Every structure is written in C-alpha cells, then in structure tokens.
Amino acid sequence: MFYILAFISLAGINLSRCDEILLDFPLGSLKGKTRTTIDGVTIHSFQGIPYAEPVVNESRFQAAQPKKPWDGVLDATIERNYCRQITYDYLDGDEDCLFINIFSPKDPKLNASLPVMMFIYGGAFIEGSSVDVNYGPDHLMNYDVIYVTFNYRIGPFGFFSTGDDVVPGNAGLKDQSLALRFVNQYIQYFGGDPNKVTIFGQSAGAASVHYHVLSPMSKGLFRAAICQSASALSPWAHQRNQTELSYLLATILNPDFLTYNASSSEVYEYLRKQSAVDIDRAAHTIHKMETPSDSQIQQGVYFGPVVEHEHENAFITKSMYELLRNGEINDVKLLIGVNSEEFLGAAEDATFVYNTNAFTEDILLLLPRDLNVKEADRAVVAQKIKDFYSPYLDFNIDTRQLIKYYSDQCFARSIIKAAELQSRWNDVYLYSFEYHGVLGGYVNEPVIGFSQDVRHGEDISYILRRNYGGLNTTDLTKYPEMDQIVQKRLITMLTNFARFLNPTPEKVDLLQNLEWPTVKPDNFQYLAIGSWLEVRKNPKEDMYRFWNYIFDQYGVPPFTSY
Helix, strand or coil, rough: CCCCCCEEECCCCCCCEEEEEEECCCCEEEEEEEECCCCEEEEEEEEEEEEEECCHHHHHHCCEEEECCCCCEECCCCCCCCCCCCCCCCCCCCCCEEEEEEEEECCCCCCCCCEEEEEEEECCCCCHHHHHHHHCCCHHHHHHHEEECCCCCCCHHHHHHCCCCCCCCCHHHHHHHHHHHHHHHHHHCCEEEEEEEEEEEEEEEHHHHHHHHHHHHCCCCCCCEEEECCCCCCCHCCCCCCHHHHHHHHHHHHHHHHHCCCHHHHHHHHCCCHHHHHHHHHHHHHHHCCCCCCCCHHHHHCCEEEEEEECCCCCCCCHHHHHHHHCCCCCCEEEEEEEECCHHHCCCCCCHHHHHHHHHCHHHHHHCCCCCCCEEEEEEHHHHHHHHHHCCHHHHHHHHHHHHHHHHHHHHHHHHHHHHHHCCCCCHHHHHHHHCCCCCHHCCCCCCCCCCCCCHHHHHHHHEEEEECCECCHHHHHHHHHHHHHHHHHHHHHHHHHHHHHCEEEEEEEHCCCCCCCCCEEEEEEEEEECEEEECCCCCHHHHHHHHHHHHHHHHCCCCCC
16 A cells, blocks of 8 residues: 565575574574675574464464474575465465564574564555565664564454454454564574564554554563654554454455345354455455545555454553553653655555545545544534645645645654653654655655655665665665765664664764754654754644644544544
C-alpha cells in the first residue's frame, strides 16, 4: 500500500570471503557464515532460524507457539521463506515463514554482550519481509551493535479476527512478541545483551514498535523503542470492523455465507480448510474494494491490528489513546519522529487523483473517523478542516494542500500526539527528518512545490543497507559528502540511544556538540535533522494547534487513534 518491496538478487553487495561458523545454543546447532563489508567489518550472520513452530493447517490465524529444539545442525547461511504478500501474485510467499536473522560484528564466542537493535519492517500490514536486500546489516555493523530482523505474518494470515475467542486477532503482533521473547532468551548465545534490546521500525513497523510499548505481552522484553513515521495512534494502523471483514473474506470464497448467519466458528473452520492461495486472492479482492469513503490510509488497513476483547492471551484490549493518556504502558524510553512531508510518495498516484476529486465533491471525507464528531457538527467541522488546508473550493486547483492534509492526518498529527502523551510517563526524544538527499532514493522524482521535502521511507536508507529498484547504498562513498555526514549523524544518534538510552550522551563534533532534549509537556522541544542539526520548539505548530482545537472542541471521547 505504501511501498512495494522488490525481491531481487544480491548483486552489488560485497560478499567477499564467506566462511562457515558453528554455534550451539539451547534449541540446537546452527551453521552460520561470515562475510566482510565494504568497510572491512566482519559480519557473523545466522539467517533463517525458526523462532516458532510452523503456523499452518490447524494453527492458521492463531497465535504461534515457540520453536521446539531440533536435532542435527540447521543451515543458517541462507534466507528462508517470507510470509504471504497480499499485494503480489497469489503464489508469492509462504505460510511457514516465521524465521529470524541475527547479525553481529563480533564472534559470538567472545561473549561481547553488545546492545541489540531489532528491526520490524513496514508495509501497511499487508506486505513486507526481512529480506536482506531491503534491510541489510552492513552500516549498523560499524557501531558495535547486534542487528536482528525477522518475519511476521501479514494480511489475513496475521490479522484475521472474528472479534471473539475463536480468532481474537493480532496474530502478526503476537509473532513479533514471540520473536522478542526468542531474543530475550537466546541473544546472549550470539554475543548480545538481553537487557539492552531496542526495537525499531518504520511505517507499519513503527506502529508495531509502539504497540509493543503499550502491550502487557511484551513487558520486560526490551528497554527502548524507535518509531520512524508512525505510532500506535496512526489512524490507518488499527482496524475497527474486523468481524465484518472476516465474514466478507469467507463470502468472497463461498457466496453461500450470504444466505445464513454463520457463527464465527463456522467461518473460521471454513477458511482454515481453504488453500492459502485462495485466501490470498480473496484478501486481494477486498484490498481492491477501497473507496475514498473507506480509505485504508484514513480509516484503517483492512487487515491490521485490532483492540481485542478481554481474554487470557490478548495482545491489547484497551484503546491505544487511553492507554497512553493514562500511562498504562511499558516503562521504556522512546525515540520517535516524522519526515517533513510523508505523503509525497503517493502524490502522483492514480488513487490520489481520484481521491482529490472525491474530497472536492464531499468534504465530509476530511473528517477523521476517530474524532467521533456529533452528526449536527459534521458539516461545520469538515468546513473548518477544508478552510485550514485550502482556500479553494476545488482541491485540484492546488493539490499541494491535500498532500499536506494527508501528511498531517495520516502521519504527523498522531506521531506528535504520541510523543506528547508518552512524555508524561517516559523519556521521549522527538525528531523531524528534513534532509532530502540522493541517499534517500527520490531526488529524481520531485513533486512540484516540495522539491526539498522528505517523503515516507526516505530515512530508512540512512540507517540500513539497501539494494533494490536502482538504489544501492552498499558503498556510501559514492554519495554526496553531505549525504554521508547526515547518515553518520543519524546512525550515530540511533545507536547511541540503543547503547546509552540517550542519542547525545556526550558532546562531539560530529553532532555539533549538541544535546538533544527530551520532550516535556510544558516545553515541547524536538530535533530537526537536516544538513544541520537544530533543536526547535513546537513541531508543526500551526497544524498541531489546529487539530488539538478540533479534537478538544468537537471530538467525542473516548478516542482510539488521533
């Protein structure tokens, strides 16, 4: 939905001198490998380690179970299956996909007790994987941290829910929590410190990270979180009509479900027996049903996280907004941020053009779903929103204003609110990423009026090695000098945060001898990351003041997102 992953060959990545290494840990023996990066760092890698029992047949849609010990030596030198992808060909991916990858710059036998950075990929909860070409370890290896990636179920396989005990939902988030538990139990055998685990992610991965901050299931499994371009308050990161969608999925495969009131057990038993390909195809059909009045980017992805009913193994059972407001969260430090104009990537998409016309014809579509505005106020509030973003009756006259609306509505507003609410309980560092460089991958795709703004996804290329779609960040010396400086600054601050729980623990020239302050409710400071680092106050001040007014004056609590 946001960006399509490209599964391509590893051509262009330095794989010099690959040697095999053996490692024993409580689940069994592993055969890993070493390779040397272009910077001369030896990576000790173990890929394709199963962290859960296969989730197929009887266990489809359900919470995964921990992997049992195995006999013999498991080959951990290759990537294994990625999970089924809803936006791709129906034969793409596999249900047996719960594998974890561990990369270290030190020999595990040295017991170095390095900080651990565990990455959760994005993809709107319907696509994505830990594939090496998208999220390679090379650049992080220069900073003495262990880097972990893993697959979790997405689409209906990870987020199907009947809204009751039959299939409570959030299997994909529970996969993530199980992977976290695997790291907590076993990372010491790979040279990592289980007491220094930081989880980080981008887009839906960032929303996932923030969900773990809120979930009792993940309590005690990590001590710090980094959210890039999303939070658990993002309106698209929560599905409100899971039961209806579950029945729709079954009905697409068997229209007979339209003629009688099937129980949730009947729906589950039917879908459990269908082929993965058919379920994938039906989910793709639902994905294509999207209309401006039911936009996933505003109203919630069709297969995504849900608020579960109270039960023993629930991941989350209360409103995300209320959990943050009341401080019912895990005691972890948070670093969170937004790119300067997140929605630029979709500005010239055919769907955006279609939605521009729809928003012009019906301004009620501008109303956030979780605002819960009273019926009598809907037209008035919609007009206030319209007037704030554009003086024109027709959004087509200046589509830049609708881009700003989407950037604010779907990303910036909820990220800033998450930082504000959580700062009452934990240390929170907020940033705005404002450097539009070649390394981000989009300098050749300018949008009129936003030539220097940063779109969704650009920042990840400054942290992880990427090699797809014409973008190869293996050799950073091929990029402009300022790109390299920004990359070193950003990755230094993030790894500092993982190591010290502070992105600027000491004053150094690289970081302009600057101290990044935490957010305070009465002193809302953040770091602007551009070609220069600058501490500022009140991020996106006019926008944030306006939306706070709208929610305070017209919103009807309780809120779920923001």
